[in-house]
Amino acid sequence: MTRKRNKLVNIFKKYAFLLIGSILAAIALEIFLVPNDIVDGGITGISIMASHLTKLPLGAYIFTLNIPFLVLGYYQIGKTFVLSTLFSITTLSIGVSILQPVPGLTNDILLAAVFGGIILGIGVGLVVRYGGSLDGTEIVAIVVSKQTGFSVGEVVMFFNIFILSSAGLLFGWDRAMYSLIAYFVAFKVIDLTIQGLDExxxxxxxxxxxxxxxxxxxxxxxxxxxxxxxxxxxxxxxxxxxxxxxxxxxxxxxxxxxxxxxxxxxxxxxxxxxxxxxxxxxxxxx
Missing domain, CATH: 3.30.70.120 (Alpha-Beta Plaits)
Incomplete structure (x- = not known):
C-alpha cells in the first residue's frame, strides 16, 4: 500500500510541475515575447510567425503543429514521454489562448527579451526536468540523432537558426537579434532549472x-x-x-x-x- 501511495504521490508531483512549467512558458510568450514580436525557437517560433501572418490563435497553432511530432515520438521514444509532452503542450496551448487578450507587461524590447527568456527558461526547464517537452522539434532531434552522427543539441540548433532567420525576414533583423538574446537567456536558465542551484x-x-x-x-x-x-x-x-x-x-x-x-x-x-x-x-x- 505504501509503495502504491508513493507512486501516486510521485505522479501527482510530476504533473503538478508539468502544469506549472507550461503555465510559466505561456506567461513568457503572451506577456513578454509575442507582444514585442520576439520569437522563440522550435515549433513555438513557427507558430508565432504563422499566427502573425494569418491572425489565427497562437494556441491552436502550437497544439496542431506538434501533433505529427507527438505521433512520431510515440513510436520512436515511448508512451510515457509522449503523454507527459501532450499534457504540457495542451496546457501551453490553453494558457496562451487565455492570456492572449492580456496586454504585454513592457514595451521595452530588451526587458521583454531578458525577462521573457528567464520565465520561459524556468518553465521549459521544469517540464524537461519532470519528463516532458514543450516542443516537437526535440522529438525530431532525438530521432535524427539516433540515425546520424549529430547530437540532439546540434539538430535543435540547426532548426532554430532556420527559424530565427525566418523571423528576421518577417519581423526585421533587430527583432531576430532580440529573439536570439531571449533564446540564449532561456537556454541558460533551462540548464539551471534542470540541474538546480545546488548542482x-x-x-x-x-x-x-x-x-x-x-x-x-x-x-x-x-x-x-x-x-x-x-x-x-x-x-x-x-x-x-x-x-x-x-x-x-x-x-x-x-x-x-x-x-x-x-x-x-x-x-x-x-x-x-x-x-x-x-x-x-x-x-x-x-
Missing amino acids: SKAVMIVSEKPDEISSALLARLGRGVTFLEGKGGYSGQAKGVVYSVITRLEIAKLKSIIDEIDEDAFVTIHDVHDVIGGKLKKKAIH
Whole structure:
C-alpha cells in the first residue's frame, strides 16, 4: 500500500510541475515575447510567425503543429514521454489562448527579451526536468540523432537558426537579434532549472591514503563515501579509490581537505544531473 501511495504521490508531483512549467512558458510568450514580436525557437517560433501572418490563435497553432511530432515520438521514444509532452503542450496551448487578450507587461524590447527568456527558461526547464517537452522539434532531434552522427543539441540548433532567420525576414533583423538574446537567456536558465542551484558533483579520488581522506570527508563535509579498488597502470601498485557526491559549493573545501592529506592524490570532478537512490544529505557533523 505504501509503495502504491508513493507512486501516486510521485505522479501527482510530476504533473503538478508539468502544469506549472507550461503555465510559466505561456506567461513568457503572451506577456513578454509575442507582444514585442520576439520569437522563440522550435515549433513555438513557427507558430508565432504563422499566427502573425494569418491572425489565427497562437494556441491552436502550437497544439496542431506538434501533433505529427507527438505521433512520431510515440513510436520512436515511448508512451510515457509522449503523454507527459501532450499534457504540457495542451496546457501551453490553453494558457496562451487565455492570456492572449492580456496586454504585454513592457514595451521595452530588451526587458521583454531578458525577462521573457528567464520565465520561459524556468518553465521549459521544469517540464524537461519532470519528463516532458514543450516542443516537437526535440522529438525530431532525438530521432535524427539516433540515425546520424549529430547530437540532439546540434539538430535543435540547426532548426532554430532556420527559424530565427525566418523571423528576421518577417519581423526585421533587430527583432531576430532580440529573439536570439531571449533564446540564449532561456537556454541558460533551462540548464539551471534542470540541474538546480545546488548542482551535484561526482568526485573520484585516487590516493594512497583513502581511509584518512574518507574520514575527513565524513567529519568535515558530512558526506558519505564509497571505496573502490584500483591499481596503478604503470606501477602496478594497489591504490584506494574514494567515490563521493558533493555539491558545487563544497568543491573548494574538498580540494583543501585533499591537499592537506595527500597532495599527490589524483582527483576527477564531474557533473551529476540526477541522484537516484539514497539521499544527498549531509550527515550531522559533531
